[in-house]
Amino acid sequence: MIGGAEIVRSLRGSWRLLVGDERGMTFFDTSIEGFWRSFGVMILCLPVPWVELSAQRFLPLADRIGDEAMSGPLYWIGGFVAYGLSWIAFPLLLSVLAGPLGISRAYVPFMVARNWTTLIGVAPSFLFTALFLLGLLPLRMLGPLNLAALGFGLYYAWQVTRIACATPPGATAGLVALDFLVSLVVYTAADRVIGL
Numbered sequence: 001m002i003g004g005a006e007i008v009r010s011l012r013g014s015w016r017l018l019v020g021d022e023r024g025m026t027f028f029d030t031s032i033e034g035f036w037r038s039f040g041v042m043i044l045c046l047p048v049p050w051v052e053l054s055a056q057r058f059l060p061l062a063d064r065i066g067d068e069a070m071s072g073p074l075y076w077i078g079g080f081v082a083y084g085l086s087w088i089a090f091p092l093l094l095s096v097l098a099g100p101l102g103i104s105r106a107y108v109p110f111m112v113a114r115n116w117t118t119l120i121g122v123a124p125s126f127l128f129t130a131l132f133l134l135g136l137l138p139l140r141m142l143g144p145l146n147l148a149a150l151g152f153g154l155y156y157a158w159q160v161t162r163i164a165c166a167t168p169p170g171a172t173a174g175l176v177a178l179d180f181l182v183s184l185v186v187y188t189a190a191d192r193v194i195g196l
Helices: 004-018 022-027 032-038 047-056 060-065 067-071 073-101 107-121 123-133 139-165 169-193
Strands: none
Touching: 004 022, 004 107, 004 139, 022 107, 022 139, 032 107, 047 073, 047 123, 073 107, 073 169, 107 123, 107 139, 123 139, 139 169
């Protein structure tokens, strides 16, 4: 179980990584126990998929799909299952590729940092979407702002990957792209399963 002290310490480390400070890695518990515990951040981030799934029902896409497909239990179950799979798909894939890519020693610290930095990485998108749901942000602004939030998230992932894996720019970009594509495949597959 994640304690409050570890959350605060890991958030401090996450902020340091965001600004490019390599000392941020020292704030994380990169033991095997810390590795498994870092996946508990998925629970801390649960409001994110709830807000995103709620907002999708008000987007223009919802009119074409229909209320039934986006309000039934399958919609919510599929969305949360996809969320859970998105947390484990890339770590599983990278556990196989780490050896050939020459980052075996960096695998555990990288995964710990990747998991913890998600708390900050998803904050802009969560904020913009929540403001939209509250009626404080018009729909026409949501798309551009969430696109900017995606850019922020990819930049942040670049910083974390570069520092934690000590990889050159090309390899760093490849790992960030792979992580993004794996998540995209997971969510696209989930949409197909629930009929979106």
